[in-house]
Amino acid sequence: MAVRGRIGLRMCTFPAACIGDRKGTMRYLKSLAALALAAFAVMSLAAPANAQPARDLGFSYIYNKPENAIGIGVIYKWEGSPNYHAILPAGKRTDSYLGWQVxxxxxxxxxxxADPYYYANGRxxxxxxxxxxxKFRLATDIPGESWARNEVRDLRRC
Incomplete structure (x- = not known):
């Protein structure tokens, strides 16, 4: 697009640049940046086409009873795991304290x-x-339960 001005003929790469003032150009660039940011935010929310639902690993947590008084090692994913991935203090749960879904x-x-327990059928x-x-592997999918709830009780010297 060419505009004839006082200086003569010039080429405009931005529509606002043809106005001939900096405010118009900056307004255009800010609008363009806001539009690009909004498009990036929308695109980043979309799940990839090959994404698997998180339910594949199950929903589960471990509760280290307050009576245990010391932390225990907890394992996020069993396969190929070291002895543990994190220490769970007494009185804490892996979902709320560590942010783990499983x-x-x-x-x-x-x-x-220690003695492990699981919740099913109301008890x-x-x-x-x-x-x-x-290490001890816990149930991560208990029939009839939306979450596999596990507790570690009676941690003691033996």
Whole structure:
């Protein structure tokens, strides 16, 4: 687009630049930047076409009972995990304290034992084992429950 002005003929790359004032050019650039930012925000919210629903790992948490008085090692994803991914203090849950959507196990260090429990059908159930000096894999999908709720109780020296 060419505009004939006092200086002569000039080429305009921005429509506002043809006005001949800086305010018009800056207004145009600000509008363009705002539009680009809005488009980027909308595009970043869209899930990729091959995204899997988060439910694949299940929804689960581990609660380290306050009575335990010390932290336990917690495992986010079991496969290929080290002994634990984080320490969960007594009285905390992996979903609210660590922000995890899933917790697949826990670790008890040498010289300690603990009893794992899960919630189903309106009450807490003991897993039937006492964990000592090692990792324990927890249920992450309990039929009839939207979350697999797990607790570590009675952490003690053994």
């Amino acid at each position: 917790a697949q196990g826990f670790y008890i260090g040498p010289g300690y034992c 807490w159930h003991w897993y039937g084992v006492t964990v000592s000096n090692g």
